[in-house]
Amino acid sequence: MSEQEVLQGLQTIYQPDNLKKNAFFRELLEQDPERWISLKKISVIKQMKPLVNGDLELLIRAIESSNDEFEVNEQKTKVRTVKALDLSEEKPQETKDGVPVPTAAQVERFGDHLSAVNKKSIYAKGFPENPEPSRKELTGLFAPFGRVMHIKYRRDDAKKFKGSVFIEFESEEVAQKVVTQNPSFKGKELLVMLKCEYIEMKAKEKYADQTFEHSDIVSSATAYLEYEGAGDMRVEAIKDLIKEKLGVTVVHVYRKKEKEKRGNGVVQLNGIYVEDFLAKLSDDNKLEELTFKAADDESRGECMDDKSKLIKALKSRRGGRSKHNHQPRKKQKTSE
Structure with missing residues (x-):
């Protein structure tokens, strides 16, 4: 990439519209009263x-060619824009019928x-409609090509399998590939094409x-990721690390129970x-110390099951305390 392309990228992320909608970048700016951000953090946004590609020297040259629009510190480790910034948040989300x-x-x-998603799906x-192939059979068929993330059976209105996935x-x-x-599958050639x-x-x-509108866009931004390398990190420590470093809200952390998988688990994230x-x-x-990758069906299921068990346990505890707390207290006798 050229210095000009990198500079244009910088100018784009500092645009007022991006600052209003990009909470992560806005939080990075707010961490320093003078609005400095490390070159390393800028380079991985x-x-x-893809513009910097790990070349911090290229980033520095682009900044220095900006005609005083941007500047680096003396140590050449941080960057900031010279102009004043409006870091006010985007307006609250509008609602319709809730x-x-x-x-x-x-x-x-x-x-x-x-x-x-559609470009990496087929x-x-x-497939035979009855009996329909099991998830284990489908995974066994396609796993030799690469990691299978998600399987969706196509069914009609009566929930009958349509022979395709x-x-x-x-x-x-x-x-x-x-x-x-x-x-x-079982000696019968399949019709296969990219989902897109x-x-x-x-x-x-x-x-x-015809054009279509999506009514569930806001609520659909949820991510499940597997992690490893956590060691003895507590759940709250994992949540705090992701929130503080990346500005992402963690809904749930599932830690795998198997001894050989110690330090591994799954996180559910919201809004991303x-x-x-x-x-x-x-x-x-x-x-x-944590390494992440997208979670597959099995890992997502484990995380959701663990979350459901936790919610049930919390409700049970609250219910127990509530029942106890609503019992009338006996008056104590006082001696005259």
Whole structure:
């Protein structure tokens, strides 16, 4: 990348519109009264990471070529903009009938997220409808190509299996490889295509030029990620680390119970997609001692089950205390 491209990236993330909607970047700025941010942190922000590609010297040269729009400190470890910044937050989310109304930025990001998922997923047809293949069989069929993240059976209105599935993989490259290999199931060749191409084909067949709005965009931004390397870190310490360093809210932390998986687990995050969270990390997906990767169906299920058990336990405890607290207290006799 050129110095000019890097400079344009800097100018973009410092734009007022981005500052209002990008809580993570705004929090980084607010950490220093003089609005300095370390070059290393700037270089791994989603918009800057592919431009800088770890070359901090390139970043410094871009800053120095900005005609005093940006400046570096004497040690050449931090950057700030010379102009005054408005760090006020975006207006509260509008609602309609109690449902948050997505902003234009949220609609665009949701579309980008769906596109990313569909590009690393396949549509596969030709499975027997009865008995339908088990998840274990499907995983065994596709795992040799790459890590299977999610399996979705396609069913009709009566919940009957339609003989086809959507399979999400960890990367676009794996999905593309599956399509070229013509996989078969129990001796029968399958019809396989990228999910993005299947959806585009069906949209043209059924809906022509109609457009659609998503009503669940705000609530759908949830991410599950597996982590390792936590050692004896407590749940609250993991939550605090992610919140303080990345500005991301952790809904739940599940720690795996097996002895051989000590220090491993799954986190559920709110208000962010998996790919956006990973973009905040270093190139090896590390945050201090923790290493993250997208969670598959099994890990997501373990996290959700653990969360449900915790909620039930808390309700049970509160119910017990509530019952006890509502019992009338006996009056104590006092001696005259």
